[in-house]
Amino acid sequence: MEKHTVKKQYSCQVCGSAFSQTSHLNSHMRTHTGERPYSCQVCGASFSLNSTLRNHIRTHTGEKPYSCQVCGASFSQNGTLKIHQRMHTGEKPYSCQICEASFSRNCYLKMHLRVHTGEKPYSCQICGTTFSRNASVKIHQRMHTGEKPYSCKICGAAFSRNVHLKIHQRIHTGEKPYSCQTCEAAFKDSSKLKRHIRSHTSERPYVCQICDFAFRNSTHLKDHMRTHTAERPYSCQVCGASFSKSGTLKNHMRTHTGEKPYSCQVCGASFSENATLKRHIRLHTRGKQ
Template sequence: MENYTETNCVKNLSSISSSKSNMTPDVREKPYSCEVCGSSFSHKSSMLNHLRTHTEGKPYSCGVCGSFFSQKSNLLQHMRVHSGDKPYSCEECGTSFSHKSTMVTHMRTHTGEKPYSCEICSRSFTLKSALSKHVRTHTEEKPFSCEICDRSFTIKQNMVIHMRTHTGEKPYSCEVCGSSFTIKQNMKNHMRTHTGEKPYCCEVCGSSFRENSTMLKHMRTHTGEKPYSCEVCGSRFSDKSNMLKHRRTHMKEKPYSCEVCGSSFKMKQHMLRHLQMHTGEKPYSCEVCGSSFSQKATMSRHMQIHSGEKPYSCEICGSSFLRKSNMMTHMRTHTGEKSHS
């Protein structure tokens, strides 16, 4: 493209002005045109400011950090980064902002205004950027790609978070125990294990939860909603993780392997239980006699010895038993079944 300077463009303004009187009323409203891209402007100063986007003219520089700007107003806005000046205040809550546009956007949290609507599904959004992200859920556009594994993402922030799986970066740290996290929200959720805070409350039964996602899962116990379905048999589940576990019963997939003996398992918790056979770890202890167990279920069964609980009952004579296997053996005295021949 031919290079244009502000001087060349200003020289042409006189010819534009001389023909101004012959213009129609509609054209007369924007008599100043950019010779580079054809954009029209109502005022000469606006056209000159626009021209700098083509000539790369940035005559205004920041004395603090050296950044350059094409317009004086942009420099003044930038200077607030250094001064901390926030001249725009919200009339509702008093929050202050350095830019008027940011304050206007914030006001929508009070008014509920959502001026940006999706033409496909009519969902509305407070921010134009939020609408742009949403539209990609319809178009399936994924403009942000990982340079290492070529995975693509609809949102730039998701790509940035994904990159940390390659770099191992965990920029968010817990001030109490030092645990590090790749995502800021995960760090906030973790902090609640120290503070005991449970800000998410079920409106039905009053149960409280540390994370919003956990509360939403809990709500399905009241609504009966099961949004996740198995593609093979159609079984439905209230939790996505349970649906994924179920799918492995069809595919016979065993993605979790023991590093010691190579045994494979469908579920992670089964593999962790198996590992205790190699380590000899017994993390579950009986509060009555101190006996230790590798599995919580085994410890719970042991506790029935102290409590005298016998949860398994014979449907015929009502006899109770500590173990299910003992009850099944007893049932044969009624049926006459002989387990060994």
């Protein structure tokens, strides 16, 4: 059977692209002229195509005419529905030519390629730190602004990232989905499991460049580095005393508040520091040894 080919007789004088209809050529020409003749009557946004305006108007009306036949989720655009359906089919049509990783969306592939190129096109306007993703810049900037848009419905604690909120919520639910295969200890988040595993392997990947002392996690290395720099970034708002570790500041604050959260299960005595409680407990156990 012979294939019927459509003749593309209308050519763009700027870039040479060819089209079968004059209306298609006219629409294409707006990519060169920047013309946007279709305007939204609600917010004034303008578009080069009438179809793009129709899609935009649904952001105001809330209309979602495209529905997934598998799970019922609905969308304002047909293209968004097609991308969603790949979640069900597992289709990943966009492949990396370097490592063969595949993705359901072209934008995910573009972001992935920066792993290989090292490209970081998004910069923080405050401190200049660069990132491979725009979303990472937005999250980073909350460190400067103090914005914490994700709040716990139970205790009101607020977080700059949704993933941190999810980890926090496990305090309330008691969920510990990350388990050690050696001793079955369980943890709320994967980073704590990784640190714990090093207690079995004795791995200490974080090394001080000054004295070669090694640590199981990066936080301990940062704390250690202050013994070289004498930096004391944690200050008491009551008396002005400063400390190299946040935990030391917390212990110090109890000298002002009188809080003693560590209690002896034998005699009921309470202490401001866990280390003091441990020393006290030895008084009870000493005679039994």
